[in-house]
Amino acid sequence: MEVPLGGHGYGSATQPSSSEEELVELRKGPWTVEEDTLLANYVSTHGEGRWNSLARHAGLKRTGKSCRLRWLNYLRPSVRRGNITLQEQLLILELHSRWGNRWSKIAQYLPGRTDNEIKNYWRTRVQKQAKQLKCDVNSKQFQDAMRFVWIPRLIERIQAGQPTEPHALSKRVDPNATPDASASSSETSELQPSSISEPTESQDPQAAQNGPGLWEYGLDMEVVNEEGNMSWVGDADSLDNLWINEEDIRFLQQQLYS
DNA sequence: AAAGGATACAACCGCGGTTTT
DNA sequence: GAAAACCGCGGTTGTATCCTT
Numbered sequence: 001m002e003v004p005l006g007g008h009g010y011g012s013a014t015q016p017s018s019s020e021e022e023l024v025e026l027r028k029g030p031w032t033v034e035e036d037t038l039l040a041n042y043v044s045t046h047g048e049g050r051w052n053s054l055a056r057h058a059g060l061k062r063t064g065k066s067c068r069l070r071w072l073n074y075l076r077p078s079v080r081r082g083n084i085t086l087q088e089q090l091l092i093l094e095l096h097s098r099w100g101n102r103w104s105k106i107a108q109y110l111p112g113r114t115d116n117e118i119k120n121y122w123r124t125r126v127q128k129q130a131k132q133l134k135c136d137v138n139s140k141q142f143q144d145a146m147r148f149v150w151i152p153r154l155i156e157r158i159q160a161g162q163p164t165e166p167h168a169l170s171k172r173v174d175p176n177a178t179p180d181a182s183a184s185s186s187e188t189s190e191l192q193p194s195s196i197s198e199p200t201e202s203q204d205p206q207a208a209q210n211g212p213g214l215w216e217y218g219l220d221m222e223v224v225n226e227e228g229n230m231s232w233v234g235d236a237d238s239l240d241n242l243w244i245n246e247e248d249i250r251f252l253q254q255q256l257y258s
Numbered sequence: 259a260a261a262g263g264a265t266a267c268a269a270c271c272g273c274g275g276t277t278t279t
Numbered sequence: 280g281a282a283a284a285c286c287g288c289g290g291t292t293g294t295a296t297c298c299t300t
Contacts (some may be wrong), residue, residue: 104288115288
């Protein structure tokens with residue numbers, strides 16, 4: 001499948017801005033099988049790095065940046081394929097709460113997953129939830145919703161689908177929560193309702209119309225006030241116990257990659 | 259079955275930091 | 280020490296595919 005230069009809406013081919021070599025039309029857009037083969041063969045022989053010269057010596061009419069991205073996000077043998085598992089979702093949520101959009105740093109904790117993949121996951125899944133709640137993904141209320149609802153539910157489902165020895169994680173899960181029937185599937189990328197609490201009238205009816213959001217996942221908190229702020233049931237100290245710590249992260253990584 | 263919308267993912271761009279010349 | 284080149288990161292966009300109406 002040959003892709004014409006400048007195709008696929010990525011703009012026309014560009015010229016190297018600072019090269020003293022003859023002007024070469026650079027390709028953009030999707031990579032062809034031939035290009036992938038060239039790149040993979042070259043890297044396997046000469047190793048990674050020095051991407052600009054690599055691109056030239058490999059005979060690729062691509063920028064070094066493009067080659068690097070293609071290798072790291074797609075061709076590299078260690079790239080992990082398939083759905084983001086529950087454990088990985090949990091790690092992403094947890095680590096993002098600590099570091100924000102430091103995708104490459106987060107990716108370090110998920111071997112085989114690329115920063116691009118994690119970033120895409122965040123945008124498509126997590127930001128969707130925030131949108132449904134009609135709040136900013138970085139807002140306090142959404143952070144709290146993740147921290148006190150989403151993450152505990154994920155832990156719950158991981159535990160339910162993993163009949164192993166109880167771990168410290170389980171202590172942090174809401175004891176009143178009931179594992180849902182679909183919890184054994186680790187491939188499901190969408191959260192399933194477990195102990196469902198119906199949205200109240202004071203919650204956004206539009207959000208309820210838009211399908212299951214965090215409200216449907218057993219949100220154990222008080223209603224939204226006039227300012228759109230949520231106040232939580234329970235004191236902060238007890239809720240802090242729901243948070244997972246470094247040990248938990250190591251545990252999850254062991255579960256994932258052992 | 260077709261059209262339109264939503265979703266997932268690959269790839270580009272700009273920018274800032276680091277290394278090399 | 281300065282300039283150029285390189286590298287990596289995060290944000291954004293385009294498109295193929297799936298889903299809904």
